[in-house]
Amino acid sequence: MSPLEPATLVIVGAGPRGTGLLERIAANAAELRPHRPLHIHLVDPHPPGPGRVWRHEQSPLLRMNSMAEDVTMFTDESSTIEGPVRPGPSLAEWAGQFSGRSPRFEPYAEPGDPEVLAELRTLAPTDFPTRRAQSAYLDWVFRRTLRELPPHITVQTHHATATAVTGPADGPQRVRLAGQAAPLDADAVVLTQGHLDAAPGAGHRALAEFAARHGRFHLPPEFSADADLSTLRPGEQVVLRGFGLAFVDLTVLLTEGRGGTYRTEPTGELTYLPSGREPVIHVGSRRGVPYHSKTGYRLQGPPAPLPRYFGSAAVDALLAPGGPLDLRRDLWPLMAKEIGFGHYHELFHAHAERTALPWEDFLAAYDRLDWYSADLRALVATSVPDPADRLDFEALDRPLTGLAFPTPEAFQQHLRDYIALDVTRRADPAHSADLGAFLALLSLFGQLPRVLASGRLTADSIAHQVDGWWFGFFSYLASGPPGFRLRELLALSRAGVVRFLGADIRIRADEATGTFVASSPSVPGHTVTATALIEAYLPRPSLDRTGDPLLRQLHAAGAVTEDVVSDATHTHRSGLLTITPADGRILDPATGPHPRRFALGAHTNLRAAAAFARPRSNSPGFRQNDATARALLRSLAANQDQGTQDQGTEELVHSA
Template structure:
């Protein structure tokens, strides 16, 4: 009988599940192969950071219709299991008027933002379903523990994984899907970092007698921290005459929110039926355009400012004017799309400016703080949020602004083609990750509308104050104005650093990644903050000798820098990159292992 190949998946969140599903499907098609697959995770299998015991006020920032642990298989003409939306319907999940789970109410729609715990339950169920689908040649072993170190055995042909539980497992190949590993703290010890500390936002200050808490950040993690300090302490929201009102519990601290730029994130557009159906193809930011640029540039790395940013701006303008036209009719929008796609597209763009008015993308690609007086900053902030909510409610098809900003989301796969595997020159790569990736996140990675309604209610109730651009000093006890530090300062009892830190190698807290790097088995793709594990196009890691490590593959946030945008749950889309990457890696792994077995001569076989 054939000796089984021993393979490990280290980390069993959504990316680990994608690898598990890909392995199951691959071995169903190759019944002659025998594999022992060892799965390692010290949390609930499948869930990752989506703990099913989280409170309902910690919400997803991806709509229900865009999540799936099961991918599409053409040969089976379907999926091996349900999408998240299908699962919600099967579980008869109902939502109240604010979109929270309730005993009675409406059914979940594709555009609903749901509590993370529901996704955790779904992912757990998907794991359990996958475990029942293993073909005869696949033996599954789940280890509820954390892999702490890896040593190479037998002249580097196998790996010995040493676990926190004390057990050791020898494997021939492994997939690293560790999720967010965080980094060593670069902030004062007196700060509170909900992500770095490995806890849920705000829990550090739960038992401390603090009266004033500052939240450093204005993005999703900041709003999670805010929810923990308000709803998490017994406060309640109530709709009154169409306005959301916050009723304090009296246990909330005074909360200050700020960032060094002071710029808020744009809210997600309201989902409308037909959004996907009516989306017209991109015109300028396309794979074909990038291929032509590379050919023209003699296949050398591209320059982001010279080659790519002008294309993105053109696509933003096109989206803006097509949405303007869509407010008249879809037929007019399609006509504009066709004309912009023609040889005289840029000339026609000038005509659109005359008809619909100017639109300047640079206004939204800036990192410069607003020129607003300090005493007027909070009101300006609230006015901006209200305006942005109004645009979001129009939806991506009818709000020209949201249509333009969403190009940074719709064109993400093309941006991957641009950035992945050193597709930009070194200076452009640094600029992209330090400036434009954060800008893109601010444009399309903001909260859903309900979160901003909650923030406005908290400000009106006096629980939250919005500060102008500030920085922290005096061991985290005092905030100073960026523009006027001599005159403007705020004393606080605690600061929450509300940021998801990169998971690269230079500052990693992961014992396993430290172990792998010490043995020269992995290599950073670049400098901080894009110093994730270097990989090839199949996800195979590049070792310290700048050569392919034949039997290690890596995915997720730990490879940010080798590839772009890796922190997401797979989608139902047939072209979902996470799924395609998993399938390619599993195929590569099985081919590599089987080829090695075939090369073993009869005289060496026992």
């Protein structure tokens, strides 16, 4: 191949991750591919930009759990990347152009949906937008990225599903698309499919078979926007297992989505007015409480200078030669201290009247004390008089531990009181220390991928502490719904449409009655009998059971490696695709990092990096996009140079 002939790249997945990678290719092209032509095939059955999760074609009732000002697809001054920083507007800034609060951003076009346009015209930076508003923003980001590509880089979109990738490591790759006879030939392929479906595991298959035998309803873990809930009958008793964002979405679809409405009373209390088409929803989970409400305000004091205790130097020390690492024993004390620093920095700077020590004196003592030490607990108790202002992870993590209620109604009232206090606290800037803790919690993801990639954590720690406790705790504390959703939940509870089951719920399939029976130690002796069971959470990653046909083909061919960690005491199969952290190359079990196949996103063992981010947060996802884009551009150039050398050698041999 001549250096001036077009190289070809196939990106499978055109949602936010694929768009982010494309933006980084555009940003780095001037340095790494200034003149050489490149043709990019972008493959996705869903709209480029939004992709499947954020596509416009979903219920207008579904919303983001981030404020508009906290969503961006662009690098900024905080980004520690090798490529150029190219800033762009956040969702809030972009929406401002439709009301005149911001200048117009090119390419300018008003969304075709009048409801979305009306929302954007009134969207405040601290509002929680609909997913359709985010869809419009991601569509614009994609179109802007295409505009900013240099003329010698072209893009062709394919509204299709990729089903297979074949080809030698040292030669062209062939990507097959469903419904098309001719494959796409490529010099390199990147898999950016995002969150994926998975076939039910053995436990869920057994429940589905039970439901089928008895004419009942069972929904395995599934993306809530795609769930078919139409067969659930009005008044039917339904158990939802899971109390996170999927529960919130499913409840919205089963209540307001079925014609129910809310009314604000003169007292300010929200009342739910049923349509009569709703089922009765019984919800429980391991914790038995909903995810904490998102805060609806900004910091009241100066931002904490993060990181302080879990930065690169601390991780270097952890990764120094030594034995295996355990997250709770070795990492969590530093991580918890970092979160505590963010919490108390905001408390002392914004609400000093509620502290009993100058910040400088508190920090000097806090710096030298271990997180679990009695001296640190004494310091906090002395310096922060009100226990409500102190950070207590154990109480936050399992608020129902040790509690039992004599009747279901007593538990309903207890949980309503708990939720109401959470909503009030998270809406009150007087408690902005919670936001300080949240921002410190986010900062941990700047370093955690290094530890995960080091291979030093034990298999048991990754299985039960990282993929188990840690990500669950993070989501529960930091990735909950907007406050108004929990106010709606209170109204649904008062209306009797939603009933709380409790913590550590147990569900058994009763063959004698053909029903699902749910119970919880929160209300000893009480059971709920239901004719429907919904698993209200997303499917876990699984290469064995993936719903993506291309990954299924690669896995069946033995061409990809599952992220499996094994040691003398435990083997953990994560279900994730193994890639090299530095550049995103797919690990071929036979030959190692593949020279022509790459992957990025939620289905890979990098785990923690979201496709979009808060502005000025040095997003790990943006750093990965940049590193992979640069590796791709260099690889494509090297392949072309090698092809030219091989062609020259063949000509010399032929001439001889």
